[in-house]
Amino acid sequence: MGRANDDAAAALEEYADLFAMSGGDAFRVRSYQKAAKAIAGYPGDISRVNVREVPGVGEAIAKKVEEFLQRGSFHQLDDLRIQVPEGVRRLTRVATLGPKKAVFLYRELGIDSPEALAEAIREGRLAGLKGFGAKTEENLLKGIEQLQQAGERVHLGVAMDVAEQIIASLPAEKIAYAGSLRRMKDTIGDIDILAVGPETLMEEFKRQPYVAEVIASGNLKTSIRTTRGLQVDLRLVPAESWGAAMQYFTGSKEHNVLLREMCVKRGWKLSEYGLFEGETVIASKTEEEIYAALGMQWVPPEMREDGGEVRAALRGELPEPVTLGDLKGDLHTHTNLTDGIATLEEMVEAAAGRGYAYYAVTDHAPNLFMQRMTHEKMLEQRARLHRLQDEYPHMRLLHGTELNIAPDGTVDWPAEILQGFDICVASVHSHFTQSRDEMTRRFITACENPDVHVIGHPTTRKIGKRPPVDADWEAVFAAAARTNTALEIDAYPDRADLPPDLARLARHHGVKFSIDSDSHAVPHLDNMRFGVGIARRAWLTTDDVINTWPLDRLLTFLGRT
Protein backbone atom coordinates (compact mmCIF):
# COMPACT_ATOMS: atom_id res chain seq x y z
CA MET A 1 0.00 0.00 0.00
CA GLY A 2 1.58 3.24 -1.11
CA ARG A 3 1.38 6.23 1.18
CA ALA A 4 0.87 8.38 -1.89
CA ASN A 5 -2.58 6.78 -2.14
CA ASP A 6 -3.55 7.81 1.37
CA ASP A 7 -2.25 11.36 1.00
CA ALA A 8 -3.98 11.90 -2.33
CA ALA A 9 -7.20 10.40 -0.94
CA ALA A 10 -7.04 12.72 2.08
CA ALA A 11 -6.61 15.73 -0.21
CA LEU A 12 -9.61 14.69 -2.31
CA GLU A 13 -11.71 14.17 0.79
CA GLU A 14 -10.78 17.62 2.02
CA TYR A 15 -11.63 19.00 -1.40
CA ALA A 16 -15.01 17.22 -1.33
CA ASP A 17 -15.79 18.77 2.06
CA LEU A 18 -14.73 22.26 1.04
CA PHE A 19 -16.52 21.95 -2.29
CA ALA A 20 -19.73 20.94 -0.50
CA MET A 21 -19.38 23.83 1.92
CA SER A 22 -18.91 26.34 -0.85
CA GLY A 23 -22.25 25.26 -2.29
CA GLY A 24 -20.92 22.80 -4.85
CA ASP A 25 -23.13 20.30 -6.65
CA ALA A 26 -23.87 17.29 -4.44
CA PHE A 27 -23.21 14.78 -7.20
CA ARG A 28 -19.78 16.21 -7.83
CA VAL A 29 -19.10 16.07 -4.11
CA ARG A 30 -19.92 12.40 -4.23
CA SER A 31 -17.61 11.91 -7.20
CA TYR A 32 -14.69 13.30 -5.21
CA GLN A 33 -15.56 11.18 -2.19
CA LYS A 34 -15.93 8.09 -4.33
CA ALA A 35 -12.60 8.70 -6.04
CA ALA A 36 -10.91 9.28 -2.66
CA LYS A 37 -12.24 5.99 -1.35
CA ALA A 38 -11.20 4.15 -4.51
CA ILE A 39 -7.67 5.61 -4.43
CA ALA A 40 -7.21 4.81 -0.73
CA GLY A 41 -8.35 1.25 -1.36
CA TYR A 42 -6.44 0.74 -4.60
CA PRO A 43 -3.85 -2.05 -4.25
CA GLY A 44 -1.25 -0.41 -6.51
CA ASP A 45 0.87 2.68 -5.79
CA ILE A 46 -0.79 5.55 -7.67
CA SER A 47 2.47 7.47 -7.91
CA ARG A 48 3.74 4.66 -10.14
CA VAL A 49 0.70 3.85 -12.27
CA ASN A 50 -1.69 5.94 -14.30
CA VAL A 51 -4.26 7.06 -11.77
CA ARG A 52 -6.91 6.92 -14.52
CA GLU A 53 -6.85 3.15 -14.06
CA VAL A 54 -8.55 3.55 -10.70
CA PRO A 55 -12.31 3.17 -11.11
CA GLY A 56 -14.12 6.41 -10.29
CA VAL A 57 -11.19 8.53 -11.43
CA GLY A 58 -11.68 10.34 -14.73
CA GLU A 59 -9.75 13.03 -16.51
CA ALA A 60 -10.55 15.92 -14.16
CA ILE A 61 -9.71 14.10 -10.95
CA ALA A 62 -6.63 12.50 -12.51
CA LYS A 63 -5.24 15.98 -13.28
CA LYS A 64 -5.83 17.06 -9.68
CA VAL A 65 -4.12 13.96 -8.34
CA GLU A 66 -1.17 14.38 -10.68
CA GLU A 67 -0.70 17.96 -9.57
CA PHE A 68 -0.99 16.80 -5.97
CA LEU A 69 1.71 14.18 -6.48
CA GLN A 70 3.96 16.84 -8.02
CA ARG A 71 3.65 19.52 -5.36
CA GLY A 72 1.51 18.29 -2.48
CA SER A 73 -1.65 20.17 -3.44
CA PHE A 74 -3.74 21.22 -6.45
CA HIS A 75 -4.83 24.71 -7.34
CA GLN A 76 -8.59 24.15 -6.95
CA LEU A 77 -7.89 22.92 -3.41
CA ASP A 78 -5.69 25.96 -2.70
CA ASP A 79 -8.50 28.26 -3.84
CA LEU A 80 -11.13 26.65 -1.64
CA ARG A 81 -8.82 26.62 1.37
CA ILE A 82 -8.73 30.40 1.12
CA GLN A 83 -12.53 30.64 0.91
CA VAL A 84 -13.29 28.24 3.76
CA PRO A 85 -11.08 28.51 6.86
CA GLU A 86 -9.66 25.30 8.28
CA GLY A 87 -11.67 25.70 11.49
CA VAL A 88 -14.95 25.82 9.59
CA ARG A 89 -14.18 22.43 8.09
CA ARG A 90 -13.35 21.24 11.60
CA LEU A 91 -16.88 22.32 12.58
CA THR A 92 -18.29 19.46 10.51
CA ARG A 93 -16.52 17.01 12.80
CA VAL A 94 -19.00 18.00 15.47
CA ALA A 95 -21.72 15.34 15.41
CA THR A 96 -25.02 16.54 13.90
CA LEU A 97 -23.27 19.48 12.27
CA GLY A 98 -22.85 19.09 8.52
CA PRO A 99 -21.51 21.34 5.78
CA LYS A 100 -24.70 23.41 5.37
CA LYS A 101 -25.08 24.40 8.98
CA ALA A 102 -21.32 24.93 9.41
CA VAL A 103 -21.17 27.42 6.57
CA PHE A 104 -24.41 29.06 7.73
CA LEU A 105 -22.89 29.66 11.17
CA TYR A 106 -19.72 31.03 9.61
CA ARG A 107 -21.60 33.41 7.30
CA GLU A 108 -24.12 34.61 9.88
CA LEU A 109 -21.99 34.82 13.02
CA GLY A 110 -18.41 34.42 11.87
CA ILE A 111 -18.08 31.16 13.83
CA ASP A 112 -14.91 29.55 12.53
CA SER A 113 -14.10 26.68 14.92
CA PRO A 114 -15.78 24.27 17.36
CA GLU A 115 -14.35 26.35 20.21
CA ALA A 116 -15.89 29.53 18.83
CA LEU A 117 -19.20 27.72 18.45
CA ALA A 118 -19.19 26.59 22.09
CA GLU A 119 -18.56 30.15 23.17
CA ALA A 120 -21.31 31.52 20.93
CA ILE A 121 -23.80 29.04 22.38
CA ARG A 122 -22.83 29.92 25.94
CA GLU A 123 -23.21 33.61 25.16
CA GLY A 124 -26.67 32.94 23.72
CA ARG A 125 -25.71 34.28 20.30
CA LEU A 126 -27.50 31.45 18.50
CA ALA A 127 -30.85 32.43 20.02
CA GLY A 128 -33.44 33.17 17.36
CA LEU A 129 -31.24 31.90 14.57
CA LYS A 130 -33.34 30.03 12.01
CA GLY A 131 -33.09 26.26 12.47
CA PHE A 132 -31.22 26.42 15.78
CA GLY A 133 -33.56 25.64 18.69
CA ALA A 134 -32.78 24.69 22.28
CA LYS A 135 -32.41 20.99 21.49
CA THR A 136 -29.99 21.69 18.67
CA GLU A 137 -27.84 23.85 20.92
CA GLU A 138 -27.75 21.09 23.49
CA ASN A 139 -26.72 18.50 20.88
CA LEU A 140 -24.03 20.76 19.50
CA LEU A 141 -22.52 21.33 22.94
CA LYS A 142 -22.50 17.59 23.52
CA GLY A 143 -20.84 17.04 20.14
CA ILE A 144 -18.15 19.63 20.85
CA GLU A 145 -17.43 18.04 24.21
CA GLN A 146 -17.00 14.61 22.60
CA LEU A 147 -14.70 16.12 19.99
CA GLN A 148 -12.53 17.70 22.67
CA GLN A 149 -12.39 14.48 24.67
CA ALA A 150 -11.07 12.68 21.60
CA GLY A 151 -8.21 15.20 21.79
CA GLU A 152 -5.26 15.12 19.52
CA ARG A 153 -4.81 11.37 19.57
CA VAL A 154 -4.99 9.44 16.32
CA HIS A 155 -5.98 5.83 15.81
CA LEU A 156 -3.38 3.11 15.56
CA GLY A 157 -3.61 2.79 11.77
CA VAL A 158 -2.58 6.41 11.17
CA ALA A 159 0.27 6.24 13.70
CA MET A 160 1.60 2.93 12.35
CA ASP A 161 1.62 4.34 8.85
CA VAL A 162 3.66 7.37 9.94
CA ALA A 163 6.07 5.28 12.03
CA GLU A 164 6.76 2.84 9.23
CA GLN A 165 7.35 5.65 6.79
CA ILE A 166 9.85 7.26 9.15
CA ILE A 167 11.67 4.03 9.84
CA ALA A 168 11.98 3.35 6.13
CA SER A 169 13.36 6.85 5.53
CA LEU A 170 16.31 6.70 7.96
CA PRO A 171 19.56 4.80 7.32
CA ALA A 172 20.19 3.48 10.84
CA GLU A 173 22.04 0.35 11.94
CA LYS A 174 19.04 -0.55 13.97
CA ILE A 175 15.71 1.25 14.24
CA ALA A 176 12.32 0.42 15.74
CA TYR A 177 9.24 2.02 17.25
CA ALA A 178 8.55 1.69 20.97
CA GLY A 179 5.91 3.31 23.20
CA SER A 180 2.17 2.87 23.01
CA LEU A 181 2.49 2.05 19.32
CA ARG A 182 4.51 -1.08 20.11
CA ARG A 183 1.97 -1.93 22.78
CA MET A 184 -0.67 -1.61 20.02
CA LYS A 185 -2.89 0.79 21.93
CA ASP A 186 -5.96 1.74 19.91
CA THR A 187 -5.13 5.45 20.02
CA ILE A 188 -1.70 7.05 19.95
CA GLY A 189 -0.65 10.46 21.27
CA ASP A 190 2.93 10.51 20.04
CA ILE A 191 5.42 8.15 18.44
CA ASP A 192 8.70 7.02 20.03
CA ILE A 193 11.40 5.74 17.72
CA LEU A 194 14.73 4.33 18.89
CA ALA A 195 17.77 4.03 16.66
CA VAL A 196 21.37 2.90 16.72
CA GLY A 197 23.44 4.95 14.31
CA PRO A 198 25.66 8.01 13.78
CA GLU A 199 24.74 11.43 15.18
CA THR A 200 24.27 12.64 11.59
CA LEU A 201 21.03 10.65 11.66
CA MET A 202 19.43 13.56 13.53
CA GLU A 203 20.23 16.00 10.72
CA GLU A 204 18.88 13.54 8.20
CA PHE A 205 15.70 13.17 10.24
CA LYS A 206 15.07 16.91 10.40
CA ARG A 207 15.42 17.21 6.62
CA GLN A 208 12.71 14.67 5.79
CA PRO A 209 9.68 15.90 3.81
CA TYR A 210 7.22 14.67 6.45
CA VAL A 211 8.66 17.10 9.04
CA ALA A 212 6.42 20.15 9.49
CA GLU A 213 8.13 21.58 12.58
CA VAL A 214 11.20 20.77 14.70
CA ILE A 215 10.08 21.09 18.32
CA ALA A 216 13.40 20.29 20.00
CA SER A 217 16.69 18.90 18.83
CA GLY A 218 19.85 17.67 20.54
CA ASN A 219 22.52 15.02 20.00
CA LEU A 220 20.51 12.16 21.43
CA LYS A 221 16.90 13.22 21.02
CA THR A 222 14.94 15.11 18.40
CA SER A 223 11.22 15.90 18.56
CA ILE A 224 9.31 16.91 15.48
CA ARG A 225 5.73 17.44 14.42
CA THR A 226 4.80 15.72 11.18
CA THR A 227 2.71 17.18 8.40
CA ARG A 228 -0.14 15.10 9.78
CA GLY A 229 0.23 16.84 13.16
CA LEU A 230 1.73 13.92 15.07
CA GLN A 231 4.67 14.41 17.43
CA VAL A 232 7.55 12.01 16.87
CA ASP A 233 10.55 11.58 19.19
CA LEU A 234 13.68 10.00 17.74
CA ARG A 235 16.30 8.83 20.25
CA LEU A 236 19.79 7.57 19.56
CA VAL A 237 20.72 4.75 21.91
CA PRO A 238 24.01 2.85 22.39
CA ALA A 239 23.95 -0.53 20.69
CA GLU A 240 24.80 -2.30 23.93
CA SER A 241 21.72 -0.77 25.65
CA TRP A 242 19.26 -1.59 22.88
CA GLY A 243 17.19 -4.03 24.93
CA ALA A 244 17.10 -1.78 27.98
CA ALA A 245 16.08 1.19 25.88
CA MET A 246 13.33 -0.76 24.12
CA GLN A 247 12.07 -2.03 27.46
CA TYR A 248 12.15 1.40 29.02
CA PHE A 249 10.54 3.33 26.17
CA THR A 250 7.93 0.70 25.37
CA GLY A 251 6.36 1.15 28.80
CA SER A 252 3.78 1.29 30.00
CA LYS A 253 4.91 3.55 32.76
CA GLU A 254 2.88 1.47 35.25
CA HIS A 255 4.46 -1.79 34.06
CA ASN A 256 7.94 -0.29 34.37
CA VAL A 257 7.27 1.06 37.85
CA LEU A 258 6.48 -2.49 39.00
CA LEU A 259 9.71 -3.81 37.49
CA ARG A 260 11.79 -1.05 39.05
CA GLU A 261 10.23 -1.69 42.46
CA MET A 262 11.30 -5.33 42.17
CA CYS A 263 14.80 -4.16 41.30
CA VAL A 264 15.05 -1.79 44.24
CA LYS A 265 14.16 -4.65 46.63
CA ARG A 266 17.09 -6.61 45.26
CA GLY A 267 19.44 -3.64 45.40
CA TRP A 268 19.45 -3.37 41.58
CA LYS A 269 18.69 -0.48 39.26
CA LEU A 270 16.79 -0.60 35.96
CA SER A 271 17.11 2.29 33.52
CA GLU A 272 17.07 2.88 29.77
CA TYR A 273 20.78 1.92 29.82
CA GLY A 274 20.47 -1.44 31.48
CA LEU A 275 19.89 -3.52 34.58
CA PHE A 276 22.67 -2.73 37.07
CA GLU A 277 24.02 -4.00 40.34
CA GLY A 278 26.16 -1.09 41.46
CA GLU A 279 28.31 -0.32 38.43
CA THR A 280 28.02 -3.83 37.03
CA VAL A 281 25.74 -4.45 34.08
CA ILE A 282 23.57 -7.51 34.64
CA ALA A 283 21.64 -7.24 31.37
CA SER A 284 21.10 -4.61 28.66
CA LYS A 285 21.48 -5.96 25.12
CA THR A 286 18.07 -7.57 24.70
CA GLU A 287 14.73 -7.37 26.45
CA GLU A 288 14.71 -11.13 26.83
CA GLU A 289 17.94 -10.99 28.89
CA ILE A 290 16.50 -8.32 31.14
CA TYR A 291 13.26 -10.15 31.88
CA ALA A 292 15.19 -13.39 32.36
CA ALA A 293 17.57 -11.69 34.82
CA LEU A 294 14.54 -10.52 36.77
CA GLY A 295 13.44 -14.15 36.99
CA MET A 296 10.38 -13.79 34.83
CA GLN A 297 9.03 -14.64 31.39
CA TRP A 298 9.47 -12.10 28.61
CA VAL A 299 6.24 -10.13 28.51
CA PRO A 300 4.75 -9.37 25.07
CA PRO A 301 4.57 -5.56 24.68
CA GLU A 302 0.77 -5.62 24.24
CA MET A 303 0.42 -7.06 27.74
CA ARG A 304 2.62 -4.54 29.57
CA GLU A 305 -0.20 -2.57 31.18
CA ASP A 306 -0.02 -3.50 34.86
CA GLY A 307 -2.94 -5.84 34.37
CA GLY A 308 -1.52 -8.76 36.33
CA GLU A 309 1.13 -9.60 33.71
CA VAL A 310 4.09 -9.09 36.05
CA ARG A 311 2.81 -11.54 38.65
CA ALA A 312 1.87 -14.06 35.95
CA ALA A 313 5.30 -13.74 34.29
CA LEU A 314 7.06 -14.25 37.64
CA ARG A 315 5.11 -17.47 38.12
CA GLY A 316 5.71 -18.56 34.55
CA GLU A 317 1.98 -18.48 33.92
CA LEU A 318 1.64 -15.93 31.13
CA PRO A 319 -0.73 -17.27 28.51
CA GLU A 320 0.57 -17.49 24.95
CA PRO A 321 -1.36 -14.77 23.15
CA VAL A 322 -2.68 -15.29 19.64
CA THR A 323 -0.39 -14.22 16.75
CA LEU A 324 -1.08 -13.06 13.22
CA GLY A 325 0.27 -16.36 11.95
CA ASP A 326 -2.37 -18.25 13.95
CA LEU A 327 -5.23 -16.81 11.91
CA LYS A 328 -6.60 -19.25 9.36
CA GLY A 329 -9.20 -17.01 7.79
CA ASP A 330 -11.24 -13.83 7.74
CA LEU A 331 -14.95 -14.01 8.56
CA HIS A 332 -16.18 -10.49 7.80
CA THR A 333 -15.40 -8.88 4.42
CA HIS A 334 -17.24 -6.96 1.71
CA THR A 335 -17.23 -6.64 -2.07
CA ASN A 336 -18.52 -4.07 -4.52
CA LEU A 337 -21.89 -5.81 -4.48
CA THR A 338 -22.56 -3.54 -1.51
CA ASP A 339 -20.18 -0.90 -0.16
CA GLY A 340 -16.83 -2.51 -0.90
CA ILE A 341 -14.80 -1.28 -3.86
CA ALA A 342 -13.18 -4.53 -5.07
CA THR A 343 -14.89 -7.37 -6.92
CA LEU A 344 -15.60 -10.74 -5.39
CA GLU A 345 -12.86 -12.26 -7.54
CA GLU A 346 -10.28 -9.65 -6.48
CA MET A 347 -11.03 -10.08 -2.79
CA VAL A 348 -10.89 -13.87 -2.95
CA GLU A 349 -7.64 -13.80 -4.91
CA ALA A 350 -6.05 -11.47 -2.34
CA ALA A 351 -7.28 -13.66 0.52
CA ALA A 352 -5.72 -16.72 -1.13
CA GLY A 353 -2.47 -14.76 -1.39
CA ARG A 354 -2.48 -14.51 2.40
CA GLY A 355 -2.54 -18.28 2.67
CA TYR A 356 -5.92 -18.48 4.41
CA ALA A 357 -7.58 -21.87 4.84
CA TYR A 358 -11.03 -20.28 4.68
CA TYR A 359 -12.52 -16.94 3.77
CA ALA A 360 -16.01 -15.54 4.22
CA VAL A 361 -17.68 -12.95 2.02
CA THR A 362 -20.26 -11.10 4.13
CA ASP A 363 -21.91 -8.32 2.18
CA HIS A 364 -24.71 -6.26 3.71
CA ALA A 365 -28.34 -7.40 3.77
CA PRO A 366 -31.54 -5.68 2.54
CA ASN A 367 -32.44 -3.72 5.68
CA LEU A 368 -29.55 -1.31 5.15
CA PHE A 369 -31.51 0.20 2.29
CA MET A 370 -28.66 2.27 0.96
CA GLN A 371 -26.83 -0.94 0.07
CA ARG A 372 -29.56 -2.02 -2.35
CA MET A 373 -29.09 -5.67 -1.54
CA THR A 374 -31.78 -8.09 -2.68
CA HIS A 375 -32.45 -11.78 -2.25
CA GLU A 376 -31.71 -12.30 -5.95
CA LYS A 377 -28.38 -10.48 -5.85
CA MET A 378 -27.40 -12.49 -2.80
CA LEU A 379 -28.20 -15.81 -4.52
CA GLU A 380 -26.29 -14.75 -7.63
CA GLN A 381 -23.27 -13.95 -5.49
CA ARG A 382 -23.53 -17.34 -3.80
CA ALA A 383 -23.55 -19.09 -7.17
CA ARG A 384 -20.55 -17.04 -8.29
CA LEU A 385 -18.70 -17.92 -5.09
CA HIS A 386 -19.43 -21.61 -5.57
CA ARG A 387 -18.08 -21.50 -9.12
CA LEU A 388 -15.00 -19.68 -7.85
CA GLN A 389 -14.38 -22.40 -5.25
CA ASP A 390 -12.99 -24.74 -7.95
CA GLU A 391 -10.07 -22.37 -8.51
CA TYR A 392 -9.06 -22.43 -4.83
CA PRO A 393 -8.63 -26.04 -3.72
CA HIS A 394 -6.73 -24.99 -0.56
CA MET A 395 -9.12 -22.30 0.67
CA ARG A 396 -12.72 -22.95 1.62
CA LEU A 397 -14.97 -20.10 0.49
CA LEU A 398 -17.79 -19.34 2.89
CA HIS A 399 -20.87 -17.44 1.81
CA GLY A 400 -21.96 -15.15 4.60
CA THR A 401 -23.74 -11.88 5.25
CA GLU A 402 -23.56 -8.94 7.59
CA LEU A 403 -27.06 -8.52 8.93
CA ASN A 404 -28.44 -5.35 10.46
CA ILE A 405 -29.62 -5.57 14.06
CA ALA A 406 -32.85 -3.55 14.23
CA PRO A 407 -33.74 -1.56 17.37
CA ASP A 408 -35.76 -4.54 18.64
CA GLY A 409 -32.88 -6.97 18.07
CA THR A 410 -34.31 -8.69 15.00
CA VAL A 411 -32.33 -9.08 11.77
CA ASP A 412 -32.94 -8.91 8.04
CA TRP A 413 -34.02 -12.21 6.57
CA PRO A 414 -36.28 -15.01 7.89
CA ALA A 415 -34.66 -18.11 9.34
CA GLU A 416 -35.01 -20.26 6.21
CA ILE A 417 -32.95 -17.78 4.22
CA LEU A 418 -30.39 -17.28 7.00
CA GLN A 419 -29.84 -21.01 7.16
CA GLY A 420 -28.66 -20.92 3.56
CA PHE A 421 -25.58 -18.94 4.63
CA ASP A 422 -22.39 -20.51 5.93
CA ILE A 423 -22.00 -17.70 8.43
CA CYS A 424 -24.08 -14.74 9.64
CA VAL A 425 -22.47 -11.72 11.23
CA ALA A 426 -24.98 -9.27 12.76
CA SER A 427 -24.18 -5.66 13.60
CA VAL A 428 -25.76 -2.44 14.82
CA HIS A 429 -25.69 0.33 12.18
CA SER A 430 -28.22 2.86 13.48
CA HIS A 431 -30.26 3.98 16.50
CA PHE A 432 -27.08 4.41 18.51
CA THR A 433 -28.72 6.47 21.22
CA GLN A 434 -31.13 3.90 22.60
CA SER A 435 -31.25 3.67 26.38
CA ARG A 436 -28.86 1.29 28.11
CA ASP A 437 -31.69 -1.18 28.82
CA GLU A 438 -33.04 -1.13 25.28
CA MET A 439 -29.56 -1.51 23.80
CA THR A 440 -28.75 -4.41 26.11
CA ARG A 441 -31.99 -6.18 25.20
CA ARG A 442 -31.26 -5.52 21.54
CA PHE A 443 -27.89 -7.29 21.70
CA ILE A 444 -29.20 -10.15 23.82
CA THR A 445 -32.06 -10.75 21.37
CA ALA A 446 -29.53 -10.86 18.53
CA CYS A 447 -27.35 -13.33 20.47
CA GLU A 448 -30.36 -15.52 21.13
CA ASN A 449 -31.13 -15.76 17.42
CA PRO A 450 -29.79 -19.24 16.56
CA ASP A 451 -28.85 -18.09 13.06
CA VAL A 452 -26.59 -15.29 14.26
CA HIS A 453 -23.02 -16.56 14.71
CA VAL A 454 -21.03 -13.39 15.29
CA ILE A 455 -21.92 -9.93 16.64
CA GLY A 456 -20.00 -7.49 14.41
CA HIS A 457 -18.17 -4.42 15.78
CA PRO A 458 -20.19 -4.61 19.01
CA THR A 459 -19.78 -1.10 20.45
CA THR A 460 -20.06 0.54 16.98
CA ARG A 461 -17.62 3.24 18.06
CA LYS A 462 -15.57 5.13 15.48
CA ILE A 463 -12.46 6.58 17.04
CA GLY A 464 -12.58 10.36 16.93
CA LYS A 465 -16.04 10.36 15.37
CA ARG A 466 -18.58 8.41 17.35
CA PRO A 467 -18.62 7.19 20.95
CA PRO A 468 -19.44 3.58 21.80
CA VAL A 469 -23.10 2.74 22.39
CA ASP A 470 -24.23 2.29 25.96
CA ALA A 471 -25.09 -1.25 27.04
CA ASP A 472 -24.75 -3.50 30.04
CA TRP A 473 -21.81 -5.31 28.52
CA GLU A 474 -21.53 -7.91 31.26
CA ALA A 475 -25.12 -8.96 30.52
CA VAL A 476 -24.39 -9.03 26.78
CA PHE A 477 -21.23 -11.10 27.31
CA ALA A 478 -23.08 -13.56 29.51
CA ALA A 479 -25.70 -13.95 26.77
CA ALA A 480 -23.04 -14.39 24.09
CA ALA A 481 -21.29 -17.07 26.12
CA ARG A 482 -24.57 -18.86 26.90
CA THR A 483 -25.73 -18.86 23.25
CA ASN A 484 -22.34 -19.67 21.72
CA THR A 485 -22.37 -16.40 19.80
CA ALA A 486 -18.91 -15.08 19.03
CA LEU A 487 -18.11 -11.41 19.50
CA GLU A 488 -16.12 -9.72 16.83
CA ILE A 489 -12.83 -7.95 17.19
CA ASP A 490 -13.15 -5.66 14.21
CA ALA A 491 -9.58 -4.97 13.14
CA TYR A 492 -10.34 -1.86 11.10
CA PRO A 493 -8.18 0.62 13.02
CA ASP A 494 -10.75 3.40 13.35
CA ARG A 495 -13.16 0.88 14.86
CA ALA A 496 -10.91 -1.39 16.99
CA ASP A 497 -14.11 -2.95 18.25
CA LEU A 498 -14.40 -4.71 20.69
CA PRO A 499 -11.88 -2.49 22.44
CA PRO A 500 -9.20 -4.41 24.37
CA ASP A 501 -10.60 -3.85 27.86
CA LEU A 502 -14.05 -5.08 26.92
CA ALA A 503 -12.56 -8.05 25.06
CA ARG A 504 -10.67 -9.05 28.16
CA LEU A 505 -13.82 -8.73 30.24
CA ALA A 506 -15.75 -10.80 27.71
CA ARG A 507 -13.13 -13.52 27.90
CA HIS A 508 -13.79 -13.86 31.61
CA HIS A 509 -17.39 -14.65 30.73
CA GLY A 510 -16.25 -17.46 28.45
CA VAL A 511 -17.04 -15.66 25.21
CA LYS A 512 -15.42 -16.73 21.91
CA PHE A 513 -14.11 -14.18 19.44
CA SER A 514 -13.72 -13.67 15.72
CA ILE A 515 -10.90 -11.35 14.64
CA ASP A 516 -12.03 -9.87 11.33
CA SER A 517 -10.73 -7.25 8.94
CA ASP A 518 -14.16 -5.91 7.87
CA SER A 519 -12.36 -5.20 4.59
CA HIS A 520 -13.99 -2.99 1.98
CA ALA A 521 -10.95 -3.09 -0.32
CA VAL A 522 -7.96 -5.35 -0.95
CA PRO A 523 -5.43 -3.38 1.14
CA HIS A 524 -7.76 -3.56 4.15
CA LEU A 525 -7.02 -7.27 4.49
CA ASP A 526 -3.69 -6.17 6.00
CA ASN A 527 -5.51 -4.51 8.92
CA MET A 528 -5.81 -7.92 10.52
CA ARG A 529 -2.60 -7.22 12.47
CA PHE A 530 -4.37 -4.46 14.39
CA GLY A 531 -7.09 -6.89 15.44
CA VAL A 532 -4.43 -9.30 16.63
CA GLY A 533 -2.98 -6.42 18.66
CA ILE A 534 -6.32 -5.98 20.43
CA ALA A 535 -6.60 -9.71 21.05
CA ARG A 536 -3.11 -9.82 22.56
CA ARG A 537 -3.91 -6.83 24.77
CA ALA A 538 -6.93 -8.84 25.92
CA TRP A 539 -4.78 -11.93 26.62
CA LEU A 540 -6.67 -14.05 24.08
CA THR A 541 -5.22 -17.40 23.05
CA THR A 542 -6.02 -19.50 19.99
CA ASP A 543 -8.63 -21.35 22.01
CA ASP A 544 -10.59 -18.10 22.36
CA VAL A 545 -10.51 -17.12 18.68
CA ILE A 546 -12.71 -19.13 16.32
CA ASN A 547 -10.85 -18.13 13.15
CA THR A 548 -7.63 -19.65 14.39
CA TRP A 549 -9.39 -23.00 14.49
CA PRO A 550 -9.16 -25.64 11.77
CA LEU A 551 -12.08 -25.59 9.32
CA ASP A 552 -13.83 -28.60 10.88
CA ARG A 553 -13.90 -27.07 14.33
CA LEU A 554 -15.07 -23.74 12.93
CA LEU A 555 -17.91 -25.38 10.97
CA THR A 556 -19.01 -27.25 14.07
CA PHE A 557 -19.15 -23.97 15.96
CA LEU A 558 -21.23 -22.49 13.13
CA GLY A 559 -23.53 -25.51 13.12
CA ARG A 560 -22.66 -26.14 9.48
CA THR A 561 -21.24 -29.66 9.38
Next chain:
DNA sequence: GCCGTTTTCGGCCCGACTGTTTTCAGTCG
Protein backbone atom coordinates in the same frame (compact mmCIF):
# COMPACT_ATOMS: atom_id res chain seq x y z
C1' DG B 1 -17.35 14.76 -12.09
C1' DC B 2 -17.93 9.86 -13.55
C1' DC B 3 -19.94 6.43 -16.22
C1' DG B 4 -22.21 3.68 -19.68
C1' DT B 5 -24.50 3.39 -22.81
C1' DT B 6 -30.57 3.55 -24.63
C1' DT B 7 -23.03 5.51 -26.87
C1' DT B 8 -21.71 12.31 -25.56
C1' DC B 9 -26.49 12.91 -22.09
C1' DG B 10 -28.92 11.83 -17.97
C1' DG B 11 -28.66 9.56 -13.97
C1' DC B 12 -25.98 9.12 -9.98
C1' DC B 13 -27.34 4.45 -2.98
C1' DC B 14 -32.16 5.84 -0.85
C1' DG B 15 -34.66 5.93 3.32
C1' DA B 16 -35.10 7.27 8.20
C1' DC B 17 -34.55 10.24 11.81
C1' DT B 18 -34.21 14.78 14.16
C1' DG B 19 -35.57 19.10 15.22
C1' DT B 20 -37.66 22.26 13.44
C1' DT B 21 -41.09 23.33 10.89
C1' DT B 22 -46.63 23.88 9.61
C1' DT B 23 -44.36 20.96 5.02
C1' DC B 24 -39.20 20.35 5.27
C1' DA B 25 -33.96 20.82 5.39
C1' DG B 26 -30.08 18.79 7.09
C1' DT B 27 -27.57 14.86 8.60
C1' DC B 28 -26.44 10.17 8.67
C1' DG B 29 -25.41 5.50 7.31
